[in-house]
Amino acid sequence: MYSPIQIEDQEYYIKPMNCPFHLHIYKSQLRSYRDLPLRFAEKGTVYRYERSGVLHGLMRVRGFTQDDAHHFCRPDQMPDEIDFTLNFSINMLRAFGFNDFQAYLSTMPEKSVGDEKVWHDAEAALEDTLIRLGVPYDIDEGGGAFYGPKIDLKVRDALGREWQLSTIQFDFNEPERFDLTYIGEDGKEHRPYMVHRALLGSMERFFGVLIEHYGGAFPAWLSPKQVKLIPIADRHNDYAHEVAVKLQKAGLRISVDDGSDRMNAKIRNAQKEKYPYMLVIGDREIEEGQVALRRRNGENPGAMSVDDFITLALDEIERKV
Ligand SMILES: [Zn+2]
CATH class of the missing domain: 3.30.930.10 (Bira Bifunctional Protein; Domain 2)
Known part of the structure; x- marks a missing residue:
């Protein structure tokens, strides 16, 4: 044996x-x-x-x-x-x-x-x-x-x-x-x-x-990827990458969808990939220095500053919600 x-x-x-x-x-x-x-x-x-x-x-x-x-x-x-x-x-x-x-x-x-x-x-x-x-x-x-x-x-x-x-x-x-x-x-x-x-x-x-x-939809603290940044058009890509660097520095696991799909298709893909947080970025968000948050479960808290989003995400990760 x-x-x-x-x-x-x-x-x-x-x-x-x-x-x-x-x-x-x-x-x-x-x-x-x-x-x-x-x-x-x-x-x-x-x-x-x-x-x-x-x-x-x-x-x-x-x-x-x-x-x-x-x-x-x-x-x-x-x-x-x-x-x-x-x-x-x-x-x-x-x-x-x-x-x-x-x-x-x-x-x-x-x-x-x-x-x-x-x-x-x-x-x-x-x-x-x-x-x-x-x-x-x-x-x-x-x-x-x-x-x-x-x-x-x-x-x-x-x-x-x-x-x-x-x-x-x-x-x-x-x-x-x-x-x-x-x-x-x-x-x-x-x-x-x-x-x-x-x-x-x-x-x-x-x-x-x-x-x-x-079912693959892990809570944020366990999720291999936590945040998907979704610039609406090409002209929003640079700002999306700037935000990405900031989020990464805060310790979040992120990716940027800077492809050529339309916004709705990008959101659908991110939902399929079970990202807990999606951040949509368009003209208004850039003007105000914000991001528009959508959650995987369909909740739509909307626009907030990048710092406010970081605080919210880190708090939910810390509490393992
Ligand atoms: Zn033993």
């Missing part, structure tokens, strides 16, 4: 998961109870053999990037650590415009490793946090992995479909297997708790879900 690839007398392996590397980093030095919690995070590229029949756009791929982390903590820190992690996940998903969540709490299966009391403490900590944060959840009785209980967070997209993104997974197996320890207040060796977590899951899949969710 793990046959190496030979390149210039070197053996290379394809990495299926990030966990063991973080465990080795933990083990690379002596850890004290004062060092905990310790959290190692990375955008780790991993590879899985998915059959060609199930590969699907960005949703299911063979090479992907996990926003992966492993948290190591003392038993007494566990409730806070779960709270921190679930809050982090939810805030992250909310920032991207997902507000409809469903959590699934998977509990101890028949075959498992680790102490039963520890399992139930961990399950209780997960459930308490869900209740405290007001996240609706179902319990998958006995559905946990053999090595620990977990929470999966699913989001519902604009079309009502559910996607599994975040995972918070306890692990009572790996700390044993890798013999992870820390020195407690009593000067003795203790076993830390370990949690695997991914917030967005696979970055590729997350972007797939995001594109579906917004």
Whole structure:
């Protein structure tokens, strides 16, 4: 299964998961109870053999990037650590415009490793946090992995479909297997708790879900292009480019449609390209030093100074509206 690839007398392996590397980093030095919690995070590229029949756009791929982390903590820190992690996940998903969540709490299966009391403490900590944060959840009785209980967070997209993104997974197996320890207040060796977590899951899949969710019409802060400048006639092009420089300096992502199409065609194209802001420029705008704002949703706030537009756009971007 793990046959190496030979390149210039070197053996290379394809990495299926990030966990063991973080465990080795933990083990690379002596850890004290004062060092905990310790959290190692990375955008780790991993590879899985998915059959060609199930590969699907960005949703299911063979090479992907996990926003992966492993948290190591003392038993007494566990409730806070779960709270921190679930809050982090939810805030992250909310920032991207997902507000409809469903959590699934998977509990101890028949075959498992680790102490039963520890399992139930961990399950209780997960459930308490869900209740405290007001996240609706179902319990998958006995559905946990053999090595620990977990929470999966699913989001519902604009079309009502559910996607599994975040995972918070306890692990009572790996700390044993890798013999992870820390020195407690009593000067003795203790076993830390370990949690695997991914917030967005696979970055590729997350972007797939995001594109579906917004139908390509991203909010301004996420939009690859934010402002389209639309000069009505050739004689307005120079002014449009002057404004463009100013907007770019303010940090906005812009482009200028200085082609020969008529204004209505330029607006239609910009709408098709899902620009959140279109700035129309004609004789009057040049005379007054203004731009005329139209929004993607058809709203038409009209003429304003370039500075006022910059303030408005930066404020909406900052607030992620
Ligand atoms: Zn892991």
